[in-house]
Amino acid sequence: MISNIDTLLLTSSEKDIKTAAQLIIENKLVAFPTETVYGLGGNALSPTAASAIYAAKGRPSDNPLIVHICDTKAVYELATTVPDKAVQLMEAFWPGPLTIILPKKEIVPDTTTGGLNTVAIRMPSHPAALSLIRESGIYIAAPSANSSGRPSPTTAEHVADDLSGRIDAIIDGGAVGIGIESTIVDLTSDTPTILRPGFITKKMLEEIIGPVAIDPTLIEPDPNLRPKAPGMKYTHYAPKGELYIVEAAHKDTSNGEAAHKEIADKIIELYNEKKELGCSVKILAPSEHAGFYNKDDVITVGSLSDGVTVSARLYAALRECDAAEAEFIYSESFEENELGGAIMNRLLKAAGHKVILVP
Secondary structure (H helix, E strand, C coil), X not given: CCCCCCCEEECCCHHHHHHHHHHHHCCCCEEEECCCCEEEEEECXXXXXXXXXXXXXXXXXXXXCEEECCCCHHHHHHECCCCHHHHHHHHHHCCCCEEEEEEECCCCCHHHHCCCCEEEEECCCCHHHHHHHHHHCCCEECCECCCCCCCCCCCHHHHHHHHCCCCCEEECCCCCCCCCCCXXXXXXXXXXXXXXXXXXXXXXXXXXHCCCEECHHHCCCCCCCCCCCCCCCCCCCCCCCEXXXXXXXXXXXXXXXXXXXXXHHHHHHHHHHHHHCCCCEEEEECHHHHHHCCCCCEEECCECCEHHHHHHHHHHHHHHHHHCCCCEEEEECCCCCCCHXXXXXXXXXXXXXXXXXXX
């Protein structure tokens, strides 16, 4: 049981970063912004701090944590081997929303890695995150700063909603830019493998290092899997209400508008059925399709033509459904943009893979 503690609300000022860094040094927990989502940080090399992160989140202890660093020298201190492809990816995408998995050195405790002999490492690009790591002089383990299974936080308010009184401080850096977690690439085998899709796409990776595989559990989840990266096994990102994704059974780009209308008609049918039963219902849709639905119950999630607007809004939209006490949520698919794979990975996880196909 976690006892309530006073949670400091800090800014990203130099003074407050120093305060937050001292808390990290003292094995305490600080939530901070990154370019992807807010992270819950603690000393990555301290079993005590890592255990406290799991406890504060209610996170399963076999779900590994990502170690956040501020310079590439750290990789050689944390990993036993650093292949050329890892170096190429670091040069191309760091600092930024890419996590690499390498064999770990003994200094990284099993508590941080979920008992695995590998370590997940990334260098964030958010200035507050980098300042906190530099000021503390510590490698910071930081999963998303939310209660386990809930939508990841994209504002300090989201962090406070979930973890206030359970962690020591929150650095408010405003709303994040990307809104979904980093791409994770496993570099411990001959063929680099994506374990979690994100802003850095397969195409972008292959332009740097050649062929990249996709872990099969991203397509067909395996409940018996021991997760090698965050988000591979457990339900994640879920709102409190029942979420369903409504999408076309057959992808026919030549019939796009007609297909969108069929999907909207199905969502309206489902919406009306639940409303007649007195249920609270919300609909998630791109801005282009909001006009199809009851304006009081539709929540817009960015634009189909700009995947970053969808990724930046997705978790906030799911939390808005919770704030409205929605019992049922029906969402359009968001595959038709450059980040469609990553967005749909999160949405399918949030829905527990409940998909309604049209027709």
